[in-house]
Amino acid sequence: MTLRLYNTATRTKEDFIPLQEGKVGIYVCGVTVYDYCHIGHARSAIVFDVLVRHLRAKGYDVTYVRNFTDVDDKIIERAKLTGKDTGTLAREFIHAFYEDMGALGILKADVEPRATEHIDGMIEMIAALLERGHAYVSGTDVYFSVESYKGYGQLSGRKLEDMKAGSRIAVDEHKRHPMDFVLWKAAKPGEPRWDSPWGPGRPGWHLECSVMSNCYLGPTFDIHGGGRDLLFPHHENERAQSVCANGGEFARYWVHNGFVTVESEKMSKSLGNFLTIRDALKEYLPEVLRLFLLSKHYRGPLDFSKSDVQSLQAGLVRIYRTFQRMDELFGSSPGVSDADSGSPFLDRFVEMMDEDLNTGGAIGLIFEKVREMNRVMDAAEGGLDQETRVALEKDRQQILEAGRTLGLFRERPADFFARLADLSPRIDPHEIENLIEQRRVARSQKNWAAADAIRDRLKGMGIVLEDGPRGTTWRLDV
RNA sequence: GGCGGCAUAGCCAAGAGGCUAAGGCAGCGGUCUGCAAAACCGUUAUUCACCGGUUCGAAUCCGGUUGCCGCCUCCA
DSSP states (O other), X not given: OOOEEEETTTTEEEXXXXXXXXXXXXXXXXXXXXXXXXXXXXXXXXXXXXXXXXXXXXXXXXXXXXXXXXXXXXXXXXXXXXXXOHHHHHHHHHHHXXXXXXXXXXXXXXXXXXXXXXXXXXXXXXXXXXHTTSEEEETXXXXXXXXGOTTTTTTTTOOHHHHHHOTTXXXXXXXXXXXXXXXXXXXXXXXXXXXXXXXSEEEOHHHHHHHHHHHHHOSEEEEEEEEGGGIIIIIXXXXXXXXXXXXXXXXXXXXXXXXXXXXXXXXXXXXXXXXXXXXXXXXXXXXXXXXXXXXSOTTSOEEEOHHHHHHHHHHHHHHHHHHHHXXXXXXXXXXXXXXXXXXXXXXXXXXXXXXXXXXXXXXXXXXXXXXXXXXXXHHOOSOOOHHHHHHHHHHHHHHHHHHHHHTOOOSXXXXXXXXXXXXXXXOOHHHHHHHHHHHHHHHHTTOHHHHHHHHHHHHHTTEEEEEETTEEEEEEOO
């Protein structure tokens, strides 16, 4: 089966055929490390994490490159504000990035280069662009000339003439064309600087991705990813530089993820709805966020609303409850040889994922499977025969397999529910156990009124009781 | 002003020419239970923003209308 990917460059879904059979090179624009990552960064990271996992599950040998932008105007500005030097600031937020993304189960990329490690390569690329007539020195800076590249605008689907007419482009006397962009920027006093043939300064933002992708993946590679907003100007500029300097095709498939809004509003610091990953993790479990962010197709916009996240949480709870029920029924893992191939469920799952990463549809499949498993367990009230046990375990293994691609179901059910309970710190297990014991006594005397009063009291505390054959258990009402 | 996207039940969301329009959440009825909870069963869109067109056949393709949204400036 062939993966089909929507290619922003052609605006159509295409069969994914890698440059070299069996191998995939993918470059994803990472973050600028001057602040904590927000839920939008999380979506992007998860989308490409899932893309890479899916490619690997399909047997591809993937080289995944994701950069850190650790020199940039915003970092310099933030460093000034906090009195730190830019290197320290960048290191701190790279550390925070790993903490946040690690919590969300996002795998590390194979190569995670930092812009400041590739200054030499950037200087070389600027020299090459100057030599080929695609760049010019103006004052203390070096600019890329967009008019020197006839393909400029092709990727994002715009024409230079249209952009010239746009009123939002600031006129800059140093530029030959308003859309020309800086390749090398002279350092002002106190700013980080590197020596170059054009004087001390720092590279322009777009340059690093051109240099690093070329360094690790070559002048032509398979997939380039990033947020929708990076399409223009960043990706357009990146492509222009790379094609002009290296002569390759640059990226063959462009994959862009849609934006996250919060309660229907775009995240912005002025609105105060800037939701960081670490804040979101105070309220929701990592897998709840992950499931939520994957519940909708990656290309569309996604609104992060409390009620929608909670409805996905309720669904995830049901899935884990099913796993827990199996554990109770026959221990944590009876061990099933996964040798037997031929799984209609996994075939359908892969088929869904192959269709431009239809994670929403794939999740639907998982829920159907979960219902089927519960049905089987309901039916086998008296006890499970060996055949049924094996079938159930096989089902579980298949869901876990699908979960490995989505980065879900990594927890043991007991841990999942414990962590869920930990998010509500107000509860006192001793008090609850005590009340349950009182209720047990009342129930044994068939004093239903007293028993129900206790249950109502716990209900008011957000605790739900479940009376089972082996006594009463409690859980948080979710 | 330029370019692009989206509109499917109470909410979220798959489906991209033809089997009864996935799935989740919420609701309602039922099985189970002392009563509940959980789980399961049933139920909730004769219809996919609106109007035309193409077709034997359209939620899916084409044109138009309306309404949201994004990018065009640093941004995942």
